[in-house]
Amino acid sequence: MYVYHNVRDIRGSVASMRNGGARVGLVPTMGALHAGHLALVKEASRISDQVVVSIFVNPTQFENADDLAAYPDTIDEDLRQLRAANVAAVFMPDANVIYPEGAETIVETTRLANMLHGLVRPGHFRGVTTVVAKLFNIVQPDVAVFGEKDYQQLQVIRRMVHDLHFPVEIVGLPTVREADGLAMSSRNLRLAAEDRKAAVVLNQSLDEAERLVAKGCTVETLRDAVKSVISAEPRASVKAVDICGADDLSEVSGQITSPVAIMISAQFGETLLIDQRVAHP
Numbered sequence: 001m002y003v004y005h006n007v008r009d010i011r012g013s014v015a016s017m018r019n020g021g022a023r024v025g026l027v028p029t030m031g032a033l034h035a036g037h038l039a040l041v042k043e044a045s046r047i048s049d050q051v052v053v054s055i056f057v058n059p060t061q062f063e064n065a066d067d068l069a070a071y072p073d074t075i076d077e078d079l080r081q082l083r084a085a086n087v088a089a090v091f092m093p094d095a096n097v098i099y100p101e102g103a104e105t106i107v108e109t110t111r112l113a114n115m116l117h118g119l120v121r122p123g124h125f126r127g128v129t130t131v132v133a134k135l136f137n138i139v140q141p142d143v144a145v146f147g148e149k150d151y152q153q154l155q156v157i158r159r160m161v162h163d164l165h166f167p168v169e170i171v172g173l174p175t176v177r178e179a180d181g182l183a184m185s186s187r188n189l190r191l192a193a194e195d196r197k198a199a200v201v202l203n204q205s206l207d208e209a210e211r212l213v214a215k216g217c218t219v220e221t222l223r224d225a226v227k228s229v230i231s232a233e234p235r236a237s238v239k240a241v242d243i244c245g246a247d248d249l250s251e252v253s254g255q256i257t258s259p260v261a262i263m264i265s266a267q268f269g270e271t272l273l274i275d276q277r278v279a280h281p
């Protein structure tokens, strides 16, 4: 497995994979890898011939400097796991490679970025699209794999790829969970033991949501039910419960008659966790 830090080297490596006829898959990450990331790598290996993983803690998508400073770093263990997963190349640039001196170009999905979770984290999705556009342009993969846990992120990236005609297929993968149902997340490492136990309430609220939607309910009843399950856990502070059309994040109200995405975010101590579920009536 090769580890590259600059644009010329990763481009050269991907070009030679391509010249050999390989289909190249990219898995963009911010490191602190867990089984969720490894599931993305496994899917990328299944649908492409050579897998490239990027590890870059992108400063422009953090609206909060403390959150960036506290982002976990487990690089040696990350590289060990990627080697074991037969990854061909890792792209691990410094910030000044991605954002050269004087950088001023941004990429933004103007509607999708500034609604729902984008209101909880202003500027976040603009940072995501800007860095993912750069990664696509640098690595030039045929396919890129993302997690559905970051559901709005996935929709934002699909929109960007369509709008900018990137020749990259986007694949979304279901959320990988801990045994008790908590969605795996690098940020789980930061939870105090009691908060870690309490965080299972997010998945429980989504189980309840799925049951309600299957039985038939309105958006308003659903939102109240999800909020009340989370609020019953005193260590959780609900930040947002967003319910929208599953395909295009469109606004929904009244009786639910088509699949909806339920996206929740809640604070446990200093840590903001998110989870989501697509529920079918």
Ligand SMILES: Nc1ncnc2c1ncn2[C@@H]1O[C@H](COP(=O)(O)OP(=O)(O)OP(=O)(O)O)[C@@H](O)[C@H]1O
Binding pocket: 028, 029, 030, 031, 035, 036, 037, 039, 040, 145, 146, 147, 148, 149, 150, 173, 174, 175, 176, 177, 183, 184, 185, 186, 187, 188
């Ligand atoms: N539990 C999971 N199951 C499947 N994919 C996941 C899971 N967690 C993260 N991913 C995906 O892995 C990719 C990289 O995500 P990232 O490095 O931010 O990890 P993370 O665990 O989501 O970290 P964070 O603590 O920032 O939420 C994204 O496409 C993300 O959706």
Ligand SMILES: CC(C)(CO)[C@@H](O)C(=O)[O-]
Binding pocket: 028, 029, 030, 056, 058, 061, 128, 131, 132, 150, 153
């Ligand atoms: C897609 C991504 C790697 C861009 O920095 C990040 O938002 C993430 O890890 O989900």
Ligand code: BAL
Binding pocket: 061, 062, 150
């Ligand atoms: N997985 C989303 C990256 C972030 O929280 O910034």
